[in-house]
Amino acid sequence: MPALQLRLVTFSAAAALLAASCSGALAQKKYDTGATDTEIKIGNIMPYSGPASAYGVIGKTEEAYFKKINAEGGINGRKINFISYDDAYSPPKTVEQARKLVESDEVLVVFNPLGTPPNTAIQKYLNSKKVPQLFVATGATKWNDPKEFPWTMGWQPNYQSETQIYAKIILKEHPNAKIAVLYQNDDYGKDYLKGLKDGLGAKAASMIVIEESYETSEPTIDSHIVKLKSTGADVFVNISTPKFAAQAIKKIAEIEWKPVHFLNNVSASIGSVIQPAGLQNAQGIISSAYLKDPTDPQWKTDAGMLAWNAFLDKYFPEANRADASVMFGYTVAQGLVHVLKACGDNLTRENVMKQAASIKDLELGGLLPGIKVNTSATDFAPLSQLQLQKFKGETWERYGEVLSSDTGG
Template sequence: MLALTRRLVVSAAFATAAALATSAQAEKKYDTGATDTEIKIGNIMPYSGPASSYGVIGLTEKAYFDMINDQGGINGRKIKFITYDDGYSPPKAIEQARKLVESDEVLLIFQSLGTPSNTAIQKYMNAKKVPQLFVATGATKWGDPKNFPWTMGWQPNYQSEGRIYGKYILEHYPDAKIAVFWQNDDAGKDQVKGLRDGLGDKADKMIIADKSYEVSDPSIDSQIVALRDSGADTFFSWAAPKGSAQAIRKVGEIGWKPRFFLANVSTSVAGVLRPAGFENAKGIISSAYLKDPTDPAWKDDPGIKAWRAFMDKYYPEGDKVNSNNVYGYAVAQTMVQVLKQCGDDLTRENIMKQAANLKDFSSEVMLPGIKINTSPDDFFPIEQMQLMKFDGEAWHLFGDVITGEVGHETTH
């Protein structure tokens, strides 16, 4: 009997040891691009070409990951950030995505920029089952987990933004005559749809003119003159930074004084308003979800102070007036949060699982009251914004935080 008991104890001990060994192995799971010491992250940015002013976002993200690495990395692993230029060209984006996935063997692609470029690589990324995470574009198609479970947006989508402006105009200027200038791609179409949805059944009556442009167009003067000649008193510019700067300057040059609404992606004081001329930009309304370093309201804000300290140390050549550098910081923080939640399970599947399980996460450079929330059927991390007005020197927030949530029926 004693021998039997001893045998049972021994076999129990073996079973426990085996279970511990198995659980130790189970604790660490890796896909291509992750090891005990490293996490490889790929990125595609327009460092050249018509949208090159966005390139600073990639530089900020690299600087942020450098800071994280200096602090010991994430769960002891250093981030290797590999970023390539696609010149805002879809064929080049495909080439760079293939290089990152097949040659560099990254774990995921993070923050590839631009609606056309991300559209070009979306099917490839999903066929390869490699996360295309927190893409730097607000097109609504990035929130479609049913058809594209490996692709997720980050910033408020363009339809949400359009709805927010539509709600505001209906409430304050119900008799507005609206002219819309938009980029001829999915981004522009999404924004116009959002505005129309926000205006509801009054949209056809209120929008009296619209003109599109191509990102590669050298001049947009004829479109702006035609929109002024429509007799509109309210003007929407939904264009990339270069096109928006041209539109603001042209509206000023021809002496047109409409109520002017500007897309959130083009609100950079350094990249858009300064080249357009501050005198032309005065009074423009847009929307925000991040703190603006040019707004005196945030001068002593702890979050902006932390961001400034980061810029001083890790990206000293970066422009502290450029809100794109705040954007890069906030989205890199979100990526770090996802990697922290992954623990030692650095599989591509778990990356997407954790990205779809963010609960009330906020970066210290996001506006108070704006939180990131995701779920397996909600791939829109940020859906709230606040309106703001440019006074000729800085943006100033006004009104409450508004939700422009797009129902799941519009996400296919």
């Protein structure tokens, strides 16, 4: 073989070897604590006990959904190891459980921890550790602050835009209203209240005749409802979690107070709120939605609802299908699976947040038509659209167009 030809063969062999080693480097798997070739550890904190225990079913639904994913081969060949702890909706306990997840269990992310006060208690800690606090189960506006808290991201439409939408309806349809507000005395309740006042603008001071707060430690809010009625208010804005929302609906009927009733959507579940309060007592209540209502017959043949029912049949047959929290847990779990799939073999915490902040027009089976998930590096609010609904007969009836926080605020 001539020397030149030999040199060319040697060169091309070396080039091929170099190319192979480069592509090997490019395809190299990257992991942070909590991820391996076979497993992705996901941490979660839920109020399985305590005053907000109605929400515990969210964690149970997520666990069931990840079992389905694992049974189908996992995510890019990796099984999800879902570790979920109870904090009883008590912030000191949340801190304890977050530390356990990060320092003992060594999870990749803390996913969908529930409640505004609990998440507030762990936000600085998780951000200092650079652990994703991903898709938190609370609509407080502050989760959308990528500059200050780049490791925290919300999920559901934020509380302030929801009450701003209600304020617009009140101003338009009840311009002379006397408004009574009941709110939970914590960050969650105050966030909703701020949205209502911002939405009412200059008229807030004259229209709101009473702002009554309750503590989650109270066994009943009956006395607060009696006090609200005594003001002569004809519009009631009910900012409460499921247990207290059900009590309020029941008590209003009992004392024959008939205000126009706006109920925050975190307590719009037919299974955990409306049924316990009595369907007859909930007629005419106004709320909002971004998820399909499983009790609504219009979704009977809907592809997303058929998939949801098939999932429950196989992996969570004991679930109460009238409970909106089951649909919430299912949908947010799908959101996490989307992000983890997008991460490919780069399962670093940084890449998890990068993929979570790069979602474009994601449609999930449990979301109402026209409502899509969108995020960016400067927008950590995945969902920002809502549709108004009124309770009629045995279910919610949606009306009007899909509203976004832009039109709501």
